[in-house]
Amino acid sequence: MNASAPVASGSALHLRPLPDRAGWRAVGEITSATCPAWERTLEQLPLHQEFGCRLEMSAVTFVDVAGVSALAVTAQLLPPGRHIRVERPPATLPRLLEMFWPDLPAIEVVAR
């Protein structure tokens, strides 16, 4: 199942499951307009996978604090020992995590 949230003026967020791993690939911007689709995707993450799940974000150009909040809150609901691996997000994502959720081991960020 794919999800997308087109926004006026060329801004949009497209989300689709990763073909070979547990997780999703995101393309576009995570803003107030696209955050509902982002939150729905986070709710669908296979959080109980033994090896965790992944969010591939190399094609995400912007994520606002509400988008990072949704991710951080989701991660805090994980069972002990599980984690979300966030691959190549915009630099603001780890910066906001450090600012508001220092020491959140359930999120592993692989930098761009």
Add this chain to the structure above:
Amino acid sequence: MTATHTTTEPTAAPEPFAHPALFYRGEEEYLDGTVPFVREGIKAGDPVAVAVPEPRLALLRQHLGGDADSVHFVDMTEAGRNPGRIIPRVLRAFADARTDTHVRIIGEPIWPGRSGVEYPACVQHEALINLAFQGRDLTILCPYDAERLASDVLADAYATHPVVVSGGIRQPSPSYAPGQVVAEYNRPFPAAPASAEPQGFGSEELPVVRHFAVALAAQLGLSGIRLDDLALTVAELTTNSVVHGGGTGTLRVWAEDSQLVCEVRDRGHLSDPLAGRRPATRDQRGGRGLLLVHTVTDLVRVHTDPAGTAVRCYFGIGSN
């Protein structure tokens, strides 16, 4: 957006929160007024933080000797560069982690060298401390350099502190009125430069106006992580305008001295004087927008009334 400055004046009922100002003249009076405060706290088992500008920070550390190891030191010129983030990121960050005991903090947010643009936000911060910590078991001692600060700054300190210590004498302030101070410094801004053309936006234009602001800021010299901070700030302020400020707004960006200024105007009314000054809990989904703006900018000024709200955010060009 929201902001009537309907600040409630703290009542005269017994109040565990103490917020004295310390007027000092020279190094000796500074040390006489601060070192015993710290040492008494350590002796009583109180957590103690010192958030003052250098070189006072080094001075206190030196004179506290071994007691300095029991104190949390913060350089206020960095952590408190934007006075709007001092309550959530400095004072409550320390006090909220220690709610089972009395806490002592020395906080010096106003020092010679604060600019005229910064000063209204500094005074409003001092006034809002009384509202933010009402009922808390906490003492925040605020030193004022009475030799070098202007007389009207000291007059404002009487209005923002219920008690003033001057010349070693501790007296109730005869002019304590923090709510009035917040309202008095809620002043319209000087006009923006004519070259800073307004960019109108509604919900459809939020990405466009953010891209416009980032591109112009880059042309004006902002770079690196500060450009990211500007993008986050514009996203939060313009989204607030769309959601809470009447649905539309205008944005302007310009350079002023060595700073990049970003202004957002809308038809909303900021009615909560502590908006953006409350820490967010880790499991809280929303409510970080203005807190983020205060955290990543060097200064936030707000003018709000029933006709609308204007927010100006400042970013040092060339700073990290």
